[in-house]
Structure formats: structure tokens, C-alpha cells
Amino acid sequence: MKPTWREQVFSVMAAIPAGRVTTYGRIAAMADGVTPRMVARALRELPAGHGLPWYRVVTASRKLADHPGAAEQRERLAAEGVVLDGRGRVPVERLWP
């Protein structure tokens, strides 16, 4: 059966390697019929105990999205060796295709 758009998003997200990040738009492009806004929505309403690497998702400009967990996201990324540069952006080499 056809996975729901949310399941597709989770599937792609779970495949992001540690120490790398990807964008809302790229996740949307990798899934079918999914828009960046839908990815944002899915992230905002993550089920408890999901175990997904939500913090590896950044905006198209490689900045952290404006949301309540941004501070925690920055810490989690740092713990994996992903440090934001002086302009608050993730280095290009860290992008996951």
C-alpha cells in the first residue's frame, strides 16, 4: 500500500547520516507529492518517542529554522560535530544530498 506523506517524510529523515544535515525542500523533493510546508508540519507534530533525527533538518539557506527547539537543535548538532559558522549557517560540506 501507499505510505502516507508523513511516513515518507519520516522515512527520509531517518536516513540522514549522523553529522550531516538536509533541508526541508530536499526532503520534500525526495518524497512524492510532499511540499516543504508539509515537512515543517510533520516536524512540528512529531509523535512522542519517535527517535527521529529531527535536528538534522535545516532551512534552504542552511540556517536553523525559527522554532522553539532551535537552541536544543544547535546543541545536538554540535554534539555530532556540526558547528554553525559565524553567520549562523551550517557548512556546505555537511549537506546530505
Add this chain to the structure above:
DNA sequence: CCCTTGACGATAG
């Protein structure tokens, strides 16, 4: 059913 709301993206100024 209509309207509003977004952890967004692309484009224009």
C-alpha cells in the same frame, strides 16, 4: 464548507 495558520521556498525590490 470557508478561513486561518504555519520548524518553508523562490523571487522581486
Add this chain to the structure above:
DNA sequence: GCTATCGCCAAGG
């Protein structure tokens, strides 16, 4: 670089 708009479309009121 920035802000302003518009396109997008599921979810909730």
C-alpha cells in the same frame, strides 16, 4: 544581506 509577497497544502476552528 534584508523585508515583502506569493505559492504551496494539510489541519483545525
